[in-house]
Amino acid sequence: MTVIEDIAEMQRWHDAQPIVLVPTMGALHSGHGQLIRHGRELAGDGGSLVVSIFVNPTQFGPGEDFDAYPRAFDDDCTLCKEAGANLVFHPSADQMYHGDASITVAENSLTETLCGPSRPGHFDGVCTVVAKLFNIVRPDIAVFGKKDYQQLAVLRRMGRDLNFPIDIVGAETVREDGGLAMSSRNRYLSSEERNQAPAIRKALLAMAESNELGAPARIEIGREILAKEAPLGKIDYLEIVDRETMGKVERITRPALAAAAVFFDGARLIDNIEIMP
Amino acid sequence: MTVIEDIAEMQRWHDAQPIVLVPTMGALHSGHGQLIRHGRELAGDGGSLVVSIFVNPTQFGPGEDFDAYPRAFDDDCTLCKEAGANLVFHPSADQMYHGDASITVAENSLTETLCGPSRPGHFDGVCTVVAKLFNIVRPDIAVFGKKDYQQLAVLRRMGRDLNFPIDIVGAETVREDGGLAMSSRNRYLSSEERNQAPAIRKALLAMAESNELGAPARIEIGREILAKEAPLGKIDYLEIVDRETMGKVERITRPALAAAAVFFDGARLIDNIEIMP
Numbered sequence: 001m002t003v004i005e006d007i008a009e010m011q012r013w014h015d016a017q018p019i020v021l022v023p024t025m026g027a028l029h030s031g032h033g034q035l036i037r038h039g040r041e042l043a044g045d046g047g048s049l050v051v052s053i054f055v056n057p058t059q060f061g062p063g064e065d066f067d068a069y070p071r072a073f074d075d076d077c078t079l080c081k082e083a084g085a086n087l088v089f090h091p092s093a094d095q096m097y098h099g100d101a102s103i104t105v106a107e108n109s110l111t112e113t114l115c116g117p118s119r120p121g122h123f124d125g126v127c128t129v130v131a132k133l134f135n136i137v138r139p140d141i142a143v144f145g146k147k148d149y150q151q152l153a154v155l156r157r158m159g160r161d162l163n164f165p166i167d168i169v170g171a172e173t174v175r176e177d178g179g180l181a182m183s184s185r186n187r188y189l190s191s192e193e194r195n196q197a198p199a200i201r202k203a204l205l206a207m208a209e210s211n212e213l214g215a216p217a218r219i220e221i222g223r224e225i226l227a228k229e230a231p232l233g234k235i236d237y238l239e240i241v242d243r244e245t246m247g248k249v250e251r252i253t254r255p256a257l258a259a260a261a262v263f264f265d266g267a268r269l270i271d272n273i274e275i276m277p
Numbered sequence: 278m279t280v281i282e283d284i285a286e287m288q289r290w291h292d293a294q295p296i297v298l299v300p301t302m303g304a305l306h307s308g309h310g311q312l313i314r315h316g317r318e319l320a321g322d323g324g325s326l327v328v329s330i331f332v333n334p335t336q337f338g339p340g341e342d343f344d345a346y347p348r349a350f351d352d353d354c355t356l357c358k359e360a361g362a363n364l365v366f367h368p369s370a371d372q373m374y375h376g377d378a379s380i381t382v383a384e385n386s387l388t389e390t391l392c393g394p395s396r397p398g399h400f401d402g403v404c405t406v407v408a409k410l411f412n413i414v415r416p417d418i419a420v421f422g423k424k425d426y427q428q429l430a431v432l433r434r435m436g437r438d439l440n441f442p443i444d445i446v447g448a449e450t451v452r453e454d455g456g457l458a459m460s461s462r463n464r465y466l467s468s469e470e471r472n473q474a475p476a477i478r479k480a481l482l483a484m485a486e487s488n489e490l491g492a493p494a495r496i497e498i499g500r501e502i503l504a505k506e507a508p509l510g511k512i513d514y515l516e517i518v519d520r521e522t523m524g525k526v527e528r529i530t531r532p533a534l535a536a537a538a539v540f541f542d543g544a545r546l547i548d549n550i551e552i553m554p
Contacts, residue, residue: 011442100522102386103404103438109379127380128439131408135440161380162405163412165288245377 001081003088007096010089010136015048021139023130026053027070028079031145031174031182038171039143040084050137051080052089054096059125065267070184089137096132105131105162107154110246114150114259115270118236126151127158134164142166147173147181149257149272153246173271175201181271188266192232197269199229200260204273207240207258214251215240218258226262236261236268243274252277278358280365284373287366287413292325298416300407303330304347305356308422308451308459315448316420317361327414328357329366331373336402342544347461366414373409382408382439384431387523391427391536392547395513403428404435411441419443424450424458426534426549430523450548452478458548465543469509474546476506477537481550484517484535491528492517495535503539513538513545520551529554 004010020043022035036051043049053076060066073090080088105127110116116123134142144152152170159168174182179201180194189197203222210218222238241248243255252275259272281287297320299312313328320326330353337343350367357365382404387393393400411419421429429447436445451459456478457471466474480499487495499515518525520532529552536549 007440011440098437100386101438102384103435104383104385105439106381106383107379108381109377132438132440135442138442158380160375161378161409162382163284163288163409165412165415 001077001085001088003077003090005090005092005095007091007136010091011138013087015086016046018043018047018140019050019138020047020141020143021050021052021133021137022085022143023052023054023133024076025055025069025184026076027072027184028053028076029182029184031147033079033083034174035143035145035171036080036083036085038169039141042141042143042169043086048086049084050087050089050139051085052091052133052137053080054089054091054093054129054133056096056125056129057093058097058128059122061119061121064119065185070187089133091136096129104128105158107157110150110154110157113241113246113248114237114239115261116150118261123151123154127154130155131158131162131164134166139166141169143169143171145173146170146274147183147271149243149259150246153244179205181269183267183269185267185269189264190266193264193266196230196232197262197264199226199233200262200269200271201273202229203238204258204260204271207238208273208275215249215256222258222260226260230262233262233264233269236263240275278354278362278365280354280367282367282369282372284368284413287368288415290364292363293323295320295324295417296327296414297324297418297420298327298329298410298414299362299420300329300331300410301353302332302346302461303353304349304461305330305353306459306461308424310356310360311451312420312422312448313357313360313362315446316418319418319420319446320363325363326361327364327366327416328362329368329410329414330357331366331368331370331406331410333373333402333406334370335374335405336399338396338398341396342462347464366410368413373406381405382435384434387427387431387434390518390523390525391514391516392538393427395538400428400431404431407432408435408439408441411443416443418446420446420448422450423447423551424460424548426520426536427523430521456482458546460544460546462544462546466541467543470541470543473507473509474539474541476503476510477539477546477548478550479506480515481535481537481548484515485550485552492526492533499535499537503537507539510539510541510546513540517552 178198203225207218455475480502484495
């Protein structure tokens with residue numbers, strides 16, 4: 001497995017086709033392992049699998065955990081190699097962003113719900129860095145986890161609206177025993193918070209399974225479960241949205257998504273579940 | 278010479294390398310002819326020269342001349358062929374923009390001067406459509422005219438900040454006898470306006486040649502020439518800016534640009550001249 005830290009070297013790199021990119025911020029866990037193995041399957045024996053590891057400063061807002069975000073490059077490389085990556089792209093922030101950088105890729109519709117209002121500027125940072133990675137790595141396929149479902153929808157929209165010739169693939173969320181979605185931020189939970197966090201999944205499952213009910217009643221069911229089983233958590237949002245537009249829905253007549261964000265003292269956790277009409 | 282109107286067909290198209298792109302809005306005149314011939318030289322005998330013709334609605338503001346902007350596709354194709362193009366890409370607006378398009382590429386520094394304040398949203402429209410064309414045509418080199426110097430600087434910045442692997446080349450402005458910069462909009466001038474319009478070039482030349490003077494004194498010289506020789510024109514701006522950052526300068530200590538925009542009844546005209554310290 002090769003490691004490249006230089007943008008120009010990465011752009012010159014050409015290898016077997018197709019090229020599959022799995023963008024990450026490092027601190028890889030078995031959820032990422034699953035993403036990377038999925039990428040390996042998509043690349044096939046003859047293709048190339050690139051994992052980028054870059055903690056992107058522009059997608060963290062003021063007061064968010066950029067400085068504290070975990071870094072573990074050597075362990076990350078071991079995991080990438082074991083999961084079948086051909087190349088790890090690991091640029092420095094100085095190289096990625098000129099001091100006078102002034103171009104932003106912004107999305108103004110799908111980001112109006114869920115994490116958008118809670119994290120101003122976050123999705124602009126995500127779109128901009130992913131556009132850069134697309135132009136640097138020039139993949140044929142890019143894989144993103146469904147845990148960050150809104151991010152996946154926004155990046156699909158970016159791919160469509162800017163005509164990136166890249167197939168954007170969503171990969172299933174990997175969960176710990178008990179159902180908590182794997183996240184690099186789970187390590188910040190106290191043991192009591194970790195005991196309560198699986199209630200997020202339980203609430204979302206109940207919202208998905210409440211056949212015949214409209215969205216407000218489903219959300220109320222979710223709120224009750226969280227209030228009872230995760231009293232240390234403060235709900236940021238609990239919503240049911242259209243799976244493509246991320247717009248709030250009253251009744252589920254098209255593929256929808258139940259999505260949650262919950263603040264614990266240690267970390268803000270998100271999760272979601274797909275709902276069919 | 279091939280004409281392609283379909284985005285997917287354009288993206289599938291592969292031809293001899295390098296691919297050189299000359300983006301235009303059509304209504305081609307001999308200034309474009311020069312751009313295209315310059316592109317032909319850059320492509321060489323073995324490369325491919327693509328001219329895109331697309332009147333981009335998103336770069337026209339409310340009250341600007343989108344509907345009136347001249348269209349002359351058959352003549353344009355003749356000129357492209359004579360100037361050595363291999364392919365004309367001519368998509369429809371419906372194909373370029375989904376009804377719910379929601380991604381914008383924005384520049385927030387170089388656009389704060391000159392045409393930026395006069396044309397809100399213009400450069401966002403330019404950056405977004407050029408990013409799309411870059412992803413559709415995937416050129417190695419793209420050629421833009423220096424008449425739209427701020428546009429050239431903004432697109433260089435976009436290329437740098439989004440890591441497009443594309444060499445962005447500026448081509449010299451072509452002028453009519455008397456010095457008026459060629460523009461598709463010149464056809465809208467009355468004969469009296471056309472007689473006065475060369476004063477823009479004369480003012481800029483005087484500003485460039487006023488050795489030892491600072492920017493404010495040079496601008497005053499330019500204003501006096503325009504007041505005297507183009508009384509039908511209303512100055513939108515007359516400025517001296519840094520050639521890379523487009524920031525206003527007081528003294529010329531780095532490569533600079535004298536730039537003008539003048540409203541006539543028939544059309545708003547722009548022009549500029551490079552100044553060395």
